[in-house]
Amino acid sequence: MADGVVCIEEVEECGHDEDWVDEPVDLQCFECPICSMVARNAVSHDCGNSLFCSGCWNKCLASRDSCPTCNQQASISSAAPAHVDRRRIINLKIRCPNRCSEEFPLCEKEAHLQECPQRLVPCSECDEVVRANELAEHKEGCRGRLSPCKLCGEMVFESEMAAHFGGGEHYQQVGELLDLVSSLQKELHDAKIELNSLRDQGRDRPKRWRK
Template sequence: MKPRLVQVAREVGPHLKASGDRARREANLISLAPCDAQPIKIARPGRSLGFVTALTGYRKYLCPVCLSVMKDPVQTKCGHRFCRACILRISGPRQYAKCPVDNTWFYINGDMFDDVAVSREILVLSCMCDNEKNGCHWKGELFYLQEHLDFCDFCQVTCPNGCEQQYLRQQNSSHLQDCPLRMVECSQCCENVTAKDLTRHQLLLCPKLPVSCVLCGRNGILREEIPKHVSEEGNCPNTPIPCQFEALGCTTKVRRCDLILHIQSNTVEHLALMANKILIQEKLIEKQNTELEQLRRTTQSSHARILIQREKIMDDINERISQIEIQNSNSKRKNTEAT
């Protein structure tokens, strides 16, 4: 409905509704039929309206193009009325159009105007709800139909959760309680998931769900603690762990529960590994001692050479000092004799 038509309808509609005066309705060329009058079904674009009024000269409300009750009626200069959308669809992008009734040419922006009078008459027609087939018994003026449809309990709506199921608005509460896409809280980890994914979440993903260890069969372990439980540092009795003599060369891995038995059964092998390790260590120590002795000797030799070089340097310095002192003494003596 165009803004201008809506404004006019809102100005006129409440007065007609409040008065309830039959004479005023007759002044608008509308004659109300008895309550048990046969409804007149007239198609509208996208839906079918049921009118409960017996229309006097109702054909003037029909669009010659779509043969339905006019929506946003306009009148051309030749006096014929059409739905605004219908006549604009016929004219297309052209500024001039030919009347579909009498072939009169008219200017779209100058020879066509909104028919406010007919809009008023159409808006006060008494009609039934679009959802009559679903059980709605509402009857009222066309002006108030959309306002009713916005809250009609018998209107078909689509689930807001996205499951694409359609149902009557009055069934919304019951559907939302059973909707497969409704959000529910996991009782274990308190995470929100859709109802259809809850079972999968709990069986495969929930970190707080108590599960069984696949190695030892122990129950009641949180899923998030399973990796720690089955690790080499954990406490699962069936986790393969290395032998305590791994550092000495034992490459066997046994279940944690069999470790003591393994150690007891392989005492001789472990002692042999230990003895071999000791021998290797002793050889390494002997080698290191030899290297240290060589290093000590090299250091001592270097130290002796340094001491010899130092004594030589000191002797050279002392000899040089003695020569300088002799030269100074000779210079003083010559100066005395010259005087």
């Protein structure tokens, strides 16, 4: 931080703290000397020595009457929006803070975060927070999900299924056997439909059953 600059604690609306694609040396011209970050809603004083975050400037000038870089007399109203620099800043490229490998202009950050596959979202079944691109897989095994008991059909939370089923070390094996029975029943049902269809066509047996 430059000599003579007032250090502001708990600055409101301080600068942009991003993972910039551009090299730090290329960002120095946009750096707010109060918070040492790229200026947010950049403003400039008449001296033109630096850009400031509007929040940093307002906070600083609330407790002093001079510019923090040139020490010329100043007030909150003596800084004006730096429109050209603001446009340049919002078009600087950043990397996604969720580490999804995407790069985009700063002005597109909020829109990207709404759709980012790496954003954190709550599971509607258990309220656990997971990555958006992992939510479907999480829900498959979510312990807060309601599933029908394979014996009685009652809807039970996955986390309580073993206890509902009666507990015991063979719960998983029995579940797999019930799945197998269900699969065989479906195959038998499909075979009956095929047989009835062939009978309607005047043939009693499928070709694969004939010798």
